[in-house]
Amino acid sequence: MSLEDDIAxxxxxPLFGLLDRDALRLLAFAADKRRLRQGDxxxxxxxxxxxxxxxxxxxxxxxxxxxxxxxxxxxxDLVGRTxxxxxxxxxxxxxxxxxxxxxxxxxxxxKRVLEEYPDAAAAMHDEIARDLQALTGELAHxxxxxx
Numbered sequence: 001m002s003l004e005d006d007i008a009x010x011x012x013x014p015l016f017g018l019l020d021r022d023a024l025r026l027l028a029f030a031a032d033k034r035r036l037r038q039g040d041x042x043x044x045x046x047x048x049x050x051x052x053x054x055x056x057x058x059x060x061x062x063x064x065x066x067x068x069x070x071x072x073x074x075x076x077d078l079v080g081r082t083x084x085x086x087x088x089x090x091x092x093x094x095x096x097x098x099x100x101x102x103x104x105x106x107x108x109x110x111k112r113v114l115e116e117y118p119d120a121a122a123a124m125h126d127e128i129a130r131d132l133q134a135l136t137g138e139l140a141h142x143x144x145x146x147x
Contacts, residue, residue: 003028006056006103013054014078018123023113030112032104036096042079047090049083051106058100062092072097084110 006028114121
């Protein structure tokens with residue numbers, strides 16, 4: 001994939017679609033591209049989470065219990081959104097289900113992009129705030145049903 005292909009792919013990914021072309025170019029240029037063979041582990045449950053990944057091609061399966069994947073990420077999906085902003089612990093093991101290419105976006109790279117493009121930072125903040133508000137509403141609804 002060329003730099004232009006990477007930019008176009010990032011523009012389609014959740015959250016990164018809020019960035020303008022210059023910010024996407026910086027991300028595409030500075031992100032680490034990783035190629036995985038079928039069965040390769042991208043990360044394991046409990047590993048330090050210090051980066052997010054955008055699936056460029058292929059599929060990643062996520063397994064929390066050592067069995068069948070419970071979630072599948074495909075081309076254009078963002079994996080580990082929270083790890084773009086804060087370090088934590090991986091909640092699942094991620095394994096390539098077929099030959100797969102991902103772009104790794106580290107916390108440091110994300111911080112640089114947000115510092116250089118404050119409008120993008122504000123847009124991402126607003127998007128994440130909306131997502132958290134929706135999650136809070138869903139959890140409140142579930143709590144009411146359980147009570």
